[in-house]
Amino acid sequence: xxxxxxxxxxxxxxTEVKALMRHPMETGMRKDQSGASIPAHFxxxxxxxxxxxxxxxxxxxAAVSANPFLGVRFKGGEAGDTVKVTWVxxxxxxxxxxxxxx
Amino acid sequence: xxxxxxxxxxxxxxxxLSDDGIFDEYxxxxxxxxxxxxxxxxxxxxxxxxxxxxxxxxEGCDLGLGPGVTAxxxxxxxxxxxxxxxxxxxxxxxxxxxxxxxxRDRDALLAKPYSLRGDMGTELEALVTWLAAESxxxxxxxxxxxxxxxxxxxxxxxxxxxxxxxxxxxxxTCHEQSGMRIRLQALPNLxxxxxxxxxxxxxxAYRISEGLVRTMGWRLQDCFRQQRWxxxxxxxxxxxxxxxxxAVNAAGGVMTAPGLKR
Numbered sequence: 001x002x003x004x005x006x007x008x009x010x011x012x013x014x015t016e017v018k019a020l021m022r023h024p025m026e027t028g029m030r031k032d033q034s035g036a037s038i039p040a041h042f043x044x045x046x047x048x049x050x051x052x053x054x055x056x057x058x059x060x061x062a063a064v065s066a067n068p069f070l071g072v073r074f075k076g077g078e079a080g081d082t083v084k085v086t087w088v089x090x091x092x093x094x095x096x097x098x099x100x101x102x
Numbered sequence: 103x104x105x106x107x108x109x110x111x112x113x114x115x116x117x118x119l120s121d122d123g124i125f126d127e128y129x130x131x132x133x134x135x136x137x138x139x140x141x142x143x144x145x146x147x148x149x150x151x152x153x154x155x156x157x158x159x160x161e162g163c164d165l166g167l168g169p170g171v172t173a174x175x176x177x178x179x180x181x182x183x184x185x186x187x188x189x190x191x192x193x194x195x196x197x198x199x200x201x202x203x204x205x206r207d208r209d210a211l212l213a214k215p216y217s218l219r220g221d222m223g224t225e226l227e228a229l230v231t232w233l234a235a236e237s238x239x240x241x242x243x244x245x246x247x248x249x250x251x252x253x254x255x256x257x258x259x260x261x262x263x264x265x266x267x268x269x270x271x272x273x274x275t276c277h278e279q280s281g282m283r284i285r286l287q288a289l290p291n292l293x294x295x296x297x298x299x300x301x302x303x304x305x306x307a308y309r310i311s312e313g314l315v316r317t318m319g320w321r322l323q324d325c326f327r328q329q330r331w332x333x334x335x336x337x338x339x340x341x342x343x344x345x346x347x348x349a350v351n352a353a354g355g356v357m358t359a360p361g362l363k364r
Contacts, residue, residue, distance in 0.1 A: 066313025
């Protein structure tokens with residue numbers, strides 16, 4: 001599942017991006033009911049783009065919650081501009097979501 | 103000394119509703135960004151997806167307002183159904199529809215109705231979440247016209263106050279006083295209309311600590327576990343009775359589910 005719900009709102013020259021990602025964020029430290037380790041599965045990189053411009057890049061780890069929520073503010077951005085959020089996880093999975101600034 | 107007592111009275115008089123300490127701030131920060139929105143989408147897709155030996159969707163499922171009517175249906179549960187001659191909660195009604203319409207096996211459906219930690223949600227949880235969202239802002243109005251429905255309420259009330267188990271616990275032990283909490287968790291007084299409405303109306307809810315949407319059926323069976331009572335079966339008379347007791351106490355309140363909880 002690689003879904004991201006994004007909202008981006010601009011006010012006074014600042015754009016606020018809120019992104020919610022569907023991801024289990026397994027730490028790799030937990031065991032299932034039979035005692036076997038549950039493999040680590042978590043987002044390692046996230047990025048926020050305003051059009052072609054990268055406005056944020058981050059490295060994440062196993063300490064981030066399941067279904068993580070990311071809030072970012074950046075300068076600039078006009079209503080109608082495209083904002084994109086992407087992630088990559090440790091198993092090679094990727095996620096991407098796009099919205100337009102309100 | 104007077105000051106000290108005034109302070110104490112102030113604490114006791116604090117409104118119990120949404121007095122969830124620091125967690126209220128967290129909820130405000132999240133705003134409308136409740137991860138349950140993913141589960142709502144998944145539930146909606148599952149409702150329309152042909153499944154089972156008959157390759158049928160659940161669109162013909164009668165949730166009490168007629169086959170296929172989902173808007174506002176959740177807020178009217180638990181209710182009596184003529185076809186089963188029983189009062190049902192939404193979870194057992196969905197299981198009934200899956201068996202009748204899709205031809206699926208009851209034991210297989212009951213093998214794992216609720217997620218374990220780390221799961222991404224079960225089919226039943228997703229369906230219930232979507233149906234609750236279909237009743238958002240609806241008035242909680244469980245049916246109480248049929249004698250069986252009134253009998254369910256009476257039974258629910260009896261169980262609510264019934265003390266049992268190794269700790270001599272009843273539901274009322276934790277849920278008949280206002281303004282009390284366990285650690286940071288505010289406990290609703292379910293004998294009080296306003297508090298019952300807020301509590302009942304906010305389930306199913308996304309539990310941040312578990313990363314999952316949990317249903318009212320799950321909440322009850324987890325209460326039984328915490329009371330060290332025997333496991334509560336999904337859709338059992340006891341479960342439906344307690345849900346009826348809560349729903350009737352909450353009647354007139356507004357559905358806000360899916361909620362966001364600790």
